[in-house]
Structures are given as C-alpha cells and as structure tokens.
Amino acid sequence: MTRWLSRSALLLVLLIAAYPFIWCLLSSFKSNREIHQPGNLLPSSFDPFAYRLLFSGDFIDFGEVLGRSLLLSGGQALLATLVCSAAGFALAKVGFRAKPLVFVLALLVILYPRQAMSLSVFDWMSDMGMSGSLFGLLLSGAASGLGVIFFTQVFGKVPDELIDLARIEGRSLGGTFFTLIPLISPALTTFAALHFLLCWQDHLLPLLILSHDQLTLPLALSRLSDSSFRIPQAVGLAAGVLSMIPLLLLFGLSFRRMRTALSEWVVS
C-alpha cells in the first residue's frame, strides 16, 4: 500500500516535471488564442511558422544568439574544467606549504558568490575595458570554487601508486596530471556538463556586461517574451524548445557517466 502510494506520488511529480515541456513543444505550433487554452494539448495544425519567424531575423538573429551562447558556455565549461581539475589535482596529490590557503580561496568563492557582487564585477570589468567582451565574460566564471573542491575529492580517490608509476616513468608534475585525465573522464564530463548548464542559464552578468546587440539565450528569451514587441507567443516557446536541445543532448549522452561519477567519485 505504502509502496503503491509512493509510486503514485512519483508519477505525479514526473508528470508535473515533464508534461509542461511536451505542452511547450506542441504549443510552439499554436496561435496565441490556442496557447491561452492550456487544457488543449494538440495544435490545430503543425505549421512551423514560429520557427520560421525566429530564424527570419525580424526580431532577433537567433542563429547568432545560439552560437554566442554555445561559444560562451562551451568555452567557459572547458576552461573551468581544465583550471579546476589542475588545482584539484595539486590539492589532492601534492604537498606544498600554501595548500590550506588555496583550499580556503576555493571555499571563499562558494561562500561569497560572484553573483552577489555582480555590480562590482561589472564595474571592475568596465574599468579593465572588458565591457561588451564575450572573452572577458568567459574568463570571469572560469574560477569555480565548487569545481576545485569537486576535483580535490575526485583526485583524492585515485590510488597513490599510479602517481608513483608516472614518476618512475619520468613524467613531470604536469605530465602526471595529464596521465591521470583519462582515468577521471566521467568526473570531467560531469563537471563540464554542470558548469555548461549554469553558464547557459546565467542571466545577470551577461545582461550587465554584454552590449544590447550581444544577446545570449536568457536575454533573447526575455526580449521575445516582452509584450511591448508584440511578438507571437509561439516564437518565445519555439526559442525555449530550441534552447533546451543542446542541454538535452549533452545530458542525454553523458547521463550514465554522470551517475557513475557522482556515485563512485564524489558523494561516496
């Protein structure tokens, strides 16, 4: 009985979690009048007018926006993974005097979040001439405190004997680090995917730092849903659907590796 009840509750939560997105996909083919009847799931016809409008460039250059978001999130995820895994390796496997200090620096980034000081990041980047710079924005999120702690935990689980072996083979410290990379690839994929997700969804810093014509997806979406532009609502929904595809692919392809990495490397 309890099992039956708990499974019914799970089913209900799954429905609440996923059904609106099926509705979103189908509503991207609907007119405004149809959209305002949320009880109706299917559109009267599958005319992809919203997708045509989205790529027509009448409202925003969606292809360019998508490319910019991919470049920013992909670039930042790759850089953050490299920087944090290197620091995590040093913290887990190398003894040096400033080790506790570096650990505290990483912890500080978590405890005193960058988003809370977005204004001063914006002001500082303007002073450095990085206002409107995609590269500056990419660099600003690459030092992830969570990433360093994550990789310290991961490298802590790598047997010391492997380090010995690499040293016997005459590898340098950097060489030893790169030798271990294939071993922790599920953890690398997991962190990169999660960092990509957080960067992909970041709204405030791109809003402050990038110029009006340099939209990322969150900014483009809020422009498309701005009623003053009188854009058909299906266009905003179509943009929402398209913005989820890269993440669904990324998480779909790496989901098994993520579960393995989280279970075996991080949370145990």
Next chain:
Amino acid sequence: MYKLRGANACGSSPSLLLLIGPFVCLWGLFWLTPLCNGFGLAMGISVHSGSSYDFIRGWENFIRASEDAKFLHSLKNTLTFVGGTLGILLPLGFFLAAVIFDLKKRWRPICLFLLIVPSLALPGTLATLFYLFFHGKSGALNQFVTIPLGLDPINWMTDPAWILPCLIFQAVWRWTGLITLLLYCGMRSIPQWQFEVARIEGVSSWGRLRTILLPGVRHLIFFSAIFLTIDGLVSFSGAYGLLGGSGGVADAGLLFVTYLYQVAFPGGSGRMDLPLASAMSVLTASIATFCALFLIRLRNRLGIDQ
C-alpha cells in the same frame, strides 16, 4: 618546493605554479579584485577618477542601505523564498530519491532524466511556461488544485499573497531533479551489506529509510542546503522572468538582486545609485556567507563528517 603524495620525488615550484597558478590568477582577477572594488564603491570611493580622501564617505552607504525599507523588505522576501524552497525541496528530493532507489534498475534512469528536464530549461522558459500553463483562470493550478477543492480561481501573479509562493514553486520545479539525482547517487554509494543486514533482520521500509538511507545521504542534504541557500539568496532570473524586473504587486515578489538591479541601473527605479547598491550587495553577500557558515557549523556539530 613541493612533494608528491605517495612518491618520494620532490619537484620545483614552476610546475606546481602551472597547476595552481591559473586558478589563483582568475580568483584574484574576478573574485578578490571585484570584492575590494565593491567594498570601495560602497565606501564611496570613486574608482573612475582615482581614489581621494574627499570621495570617501565612510559607512554612510551602509547606514542608508540599512535604513532603506524596500531593501529590508526585499531581504525578508528573499529569506522567505530561501526558507520555502529549502523546506519543500529537501524532503521532496529525499523522498523521490528513495522511491526511485526502490524501483527496478531499468526504470531509474528514465525517472531521473524526466525529473531533471526542468533543470535544463532556461529560467525564462520556466517563467513563460508558468504564465501560460500553470497561471490564469484556465491554467493547470486553478483547474487541478483550486477549483477541485471548491475554492474560487486564484489570480496567482496579481494576488500579493500568492506571488512569493509562485516564485518558490518555480524554484522547486527547477531544482527538484538535480537534488534528487544527487541524493539518489548518494544512496547508490551506500554499502550493499547494510541493506542485506536490514533484510535479514526484517527491517520495514520506513526503518530502512530512517536507519540506512537518511544517515547515508545526510552529508549530501547539508551540501544541497548550502548550495540552495546561496543560490536562493542571489536568485535573479526566475523572478526577473516572472515579474519583468519589478517586484510585482505591492512588491510582494521583490527579491534582493532584483532590487539591487533597480537601485543600480535605470529601467528599474532609475536611481543609478551604484555606491548604495554596492553597500547592499556587500551586506547581503555577508548574510549569504553567514548562512553557509552556520550550516557548516551545524553539520559539524551533528557529527556529519563526510
């Protein structure tokens, strides 16, 4: 000089610097310097025209911030938002993880993946979906919750009493999947012999939940609490998407970062008062740090050592 764990070899500093250096440089450039810059701005030091004693207005901006009724209101809203999100999300995530853990192996990834779908959507998409699907007289919330209970339909986003619960609903909808995934992975890493012993001793499913699963993921619940507290305190995009940069009717949904944006830039209240906004930012970031440290202290006191 450094020494490798498990190896007798020592190395020189340049190769260690290559590993640590990029993180420390980026930390200094994009965390420490903006922090000092923010504190300088809050103290009224003009960083554009060069620091000068004449520009220093001391603690005046902090006093102005602490006397700003709207700022205090936004903080109260934000703390309620964080408390509400944590209060719902952590028990719900644990419950769902336990139910999924009890399913046959082939169903588990499907359920987990479906649950994380809202986490993969942009907060703007969640806000649009909330407006079009859940909100409104014929929306899902009224059709499936309010009307079946025999109540009048609620206009969720114009009734001040319901604006903040809507923001909490959106946050819970967004994060449930990832928190469940994390707790599920924690449950998977509990040694199998514990379940075997429980089975031999005939422990009920409630007993298994209380004596094996909960202690097994307590450290992850605390980690999730810290993550959600910090994320909630600096939450912006969800409220921005739902309320269009305002605080909603009677500022019932005014969160701290939204107010910060209103104070600092035109388009909000048009005040462009960057020093005051910086002072508010420093105050609130300190609260975020305090909350996180409190949770860590609580975790240590409860003896959750992992």
